[in-house]
Amino acid sequence: MSGEGRGRIPLYALDRPQGPSRLRHGPGRTPSVRQVTLALPLARARARSWSSLEPFSDEIRGEDQVLLIAATGGAKSTLVATLTLPIPSLVALDEKDALRLPRARIVQLPSHAATVTDTEPDAYYRLVVRAIAYRDGRGDTNRVILRPHVLDIDGFDAHNDIFHAVYDRRAVILWIDEITATGATSQRVQPWLKGISARGRTRHVGLWTCTQAPYGVTPTILRRNATYLIFGPIDSEDARDIGRSQIELAETLPRKSGRFIVYKAGEREPYRLFVPIPDVLAGWKAP
Numbered sequence: 277m278s279g280e281g282r283g284r285i286p287l288y289a290l291d292r293p294q295g296p297s298r299l300r301h302g303p304g305r306t307p308s309v310r311q312v313t314l315a316l317p318l319a320r321a322r323a324r325s326w327s328s329l330e331p332f333s334d335e336i337r338g339e340d341q342v343l344l345i346a347a348t349g350g351a352k353s354t355l356v357a358t359l360t361l362p363i364p365s366l367v368a369l370d371e372k373d374a375l376r377l378p379r380a381r382i383v384q385l386p387s388h389a390a391t392v393t394d395t396e397p398d399a400y401y402r403l404v405v406r407a408i409a410y411r412d413g414r415g416d417t418n419r420v421i422l423r424p425h426v427l428d429i430d431g432f433d434a435h436n437d438i439f440h441a442v443y444d445r446r447a448v449i450l451w452i453d454e455i456t457a458t459g460a461t462s463q464r465v466q467p468w469l470k471g472i473s474a475r476g477r478t479r480h481v482g483l484w485t486c487t488q489a490p491y492g493v494t495p496t497i498l499r500r501n502a503t504y505l506i507f508g509p510i511d512s513e514d515a516r517d518i519g520r521s522q523i524e525l526a527e528t529l530p531r532k533s534g535r536f537i538v539y540k541a542g543e544r545e546p547y548r549l550f551v552p553i554p555d556v557l558a559g560w561k562a563p
Contacts, residue, residue, distance in 0.1 A: 326525050332538045332547035334504075338363070338449060341473065341483045341501050345491055346508025349531040352486040353562035355506070356451055358551050360484070365448045366419040367408050369438065371457035373423050374563035378556055380419040383407040387425040388434035400434065404441035408448075418448075432459035432466060439468035442481065449482040453563065455498070456489050465495045473501045490514045505539040506549065522546055 336342065336359065346352045357377060360366055368375055376382075385407070391400040408420050428434040435458040442450045450472065452458060460466060472481055474497070485498050491514060499505070507518075507526040515523050521544050522537075529535045536549040553560070 329548035332549040338482045339477045339480050340503040342504045343502040344486045344506045350508030368421045368451040370421050370423050372563040379417050380421050382421045384423045387427045401437040430459045436466035447480045451484045455485050455487045460495050473497045491518045507537050
């Protein structure tokens with residue numbers, strides 16, 4: 277990895293569900309207490325700038341959950357579009373009706389109210405299932421951009437049906453470009469979004485959630501279950517409420533610079549992440 281720290285997602289991650297991996301110890305290979313102790317990372321010195329942070333070099337797995345927070349113009353969509361370029365199985369939720377991605381087909385959804393009836397209460401769910409169904413062998417792509425109807429922006433029930441369909445699809449990354457546009461709040465979250473966050477890993481469903489809203493406004497379950505918490509440029513007012521070590525560094529990040537700070541679950545200190553725009557996205561405009 278270069279010194280800047282570049283995030284990666286392994287290509288195998290979402291082709292299809294993989295069998296569980298197992299850690300095997302050969303004869304005489306059981307680690308001793310001393311070995312385990314020495315394997316623990318030493319506490320890192322407190323950084324004084326973004327460039328003094330250690331670079332982020334993890335492979336983000338297909339079933340991981342990522343929460344990305346940055347102010348307007350913080351390159352959230354550009355980061356996700358770049359890191360998910362190699363992913364063959366993706367569902368991107370586009371509330372702004374403007375997202376375009378390489379190798380992705382666009383599906384414009386009808387309104388939830390016009391689709392659901394008393395005799396067919398699951399009609400919208402079934403419609404979304406068909407829209408995002410795998411198209412292997414048909415020469416089509418399994419990367420889908422879903423555009424909910426304008427009347428379903430903030431629509432709690434419509435998005436619950438979308439999340440249900442994604443949960444049942446399996447082996448996919450769900451990209452929510454703006455969580456506040458789904459009707460989910462810190463106090464109220466769709467049951468099927470909870471299901472994805474709580475059990476998506478066992479179904480090989482990854483979750484990438486973006487927002488420009490303050491950290492405390494995002495659903496609690498997404499904050500709690502995030503494998504990686506990524507911050508782009510944020511305002512000082514928002515930083516005070518986050519309570520993360522060295523979060524003030526996010527206030528210094530230039531907008532549209534490709535610079536972010538990353539917190540890994542279970543670790544206190546952040547890493548630096550730099551993701552340049554690849555040639556295939558040259559001229560690409562974020563929604």
